[in-house]
Amino acid sequence: PAMRVDVVTIFPDYLAPLDLSLIGKAREDGLLDVRVHDLRDFTHDRHRTVDDTPYGGGAGMVMKPQPWSEALDHVLAQDNPSGAKPRLVVPGPGGQPFTQALARELAREPWLAFACGRYEGIDERVYDHAREDLGLEVSVVSLGDYVLNGGEVAVLAMVEAVGRLVPGVIGNAESLVEESHEDGLLEYPIYTKPSSWNGREVPPVLLSGNHGAIAEWRHAQRLARTAARRPDLLHASHATDGRDVEISA
Numbered sequence: 001p002a003m004r005v006d007v008v009t010i011f012p013d014y015l016a017p018l019d020l021s022l023i024g025k026a027r028e029d030g031l032l033d034v035r036v037h038d039l040r041d042f043t044h045d046r047h048r049t050v051d052d053t054p055y056g057g058g059a060g061m062v063m064k065p066q067p068w069s070e071a072l073d074h075v076l077a078q079d080n081p082s083g084a085k086p087r088l089v090v091p092g093p094g095g096q097p098f099t100q101a102l103a104r105e106l107a108r109e110p111w112l113a114f115a116c117g118r119y120e121g122i123d124e125r126v127y128d129h130a131r132e133d134l135g136l137e138v139s140v141v142s143l144g145d146y147v148l149n150g151g152e153v154a155v156l157a158m159v160e161a162v163g164r165l166v167p168g169v170i171g172n173a174e175s176l177v178e179e180s181h182e183d184g185l186l187e188y189p190i191y192t193k194p195s196s197w198n199g200r201e202v203p204p205v206l207l208s209g210n211h212g213a214i215a216e217w218r219h220a221q222r223l224a225r226t227a228a229r230r231p232d233l234l235h236a237s238h239a240t241d242g243r244d245v246e247i248s249a
């Protein structure tokens with residue numbers, strides 16, 4: 001069965017890239033069922049108001065609870081005779097870090113719903129309502145330690161990272177194995193034809209046909225790159241043999 005993904009946003013066009021390339025093909029192939037909903041469709045005033053001033057003062061505006069409540073009701077009711085529940089993911093700068101491990105966890109869910117906030121965010125009672133009245137598991141998730149203007153960019157990233165882990169979405173299964181963060185190390189340098197370009201040569205080991213040596217060289221490069229760029233990812237389990245390795249920048 002397809003994984004179902006619902007996204008609620010005031011900028012539905014922002015999610016248009018999901019119709020392209022891999023995710024778009026996965027939708028055509030029935031592997032992903034992605035539905036985008038305009039939050040303003042769940043307002044009833046002439047100006048289709050979704051925000052108002054914050055209680056307690058402060059800068060910016062807060063997203064009103066009622067439109068979110070009606071949008072979530074619509075998501076839960078649409079094509080859902082069994083009354084199944086989605087896992088609700090709400091992007092936010094204060095959320096738990098979005099990591100490959102979390103992407104793998106989310107890829108096992110049959111149904112995800114994403115709530116894209118804008119302005120200063122969503123009235124806190126929406127989170128309480130979703131957990132306590134709708135019985136949803138709600139995860140607030142952050143793309144990284146920087147401030148965006150809303151959740152849409154984060155949802156594009158999360159749907160791509162999760163979608164590509166859904167069986168069948170990525171054709172060549174191997175391409176999922178050797179990649180950054182899959183086993184905690186960054187990826188090795190990659191090369192293609194021509195072997196000599198601009199006076200620069202491909203490392204000879206890669207042309208040697210000696211697959212043991214190639215695998216060893218690649219692992220050494222991954223260790224060295226991780227040590228240079230992401231020492232925080234290195235664990236004792238990645239013990240090096242102590243030999244120095246020349247790495248590209």
Ligand SMILES: CN1CCC[C@H](Cn2ccc3ccc(-c4n[nH]c(N)c4C#N)cc32)C1
Binds near residue numbers: 146
């Ligand atoms: C000045 N204020 C501060 C609070 C956030 C306000 C903008 N905003 C409203 C909704 C919303 C959702 C996600 C993110 C976001 N920022 N950084 C990340 N890694 C995110 C993620 N996922 C940002 C958002 C701007």
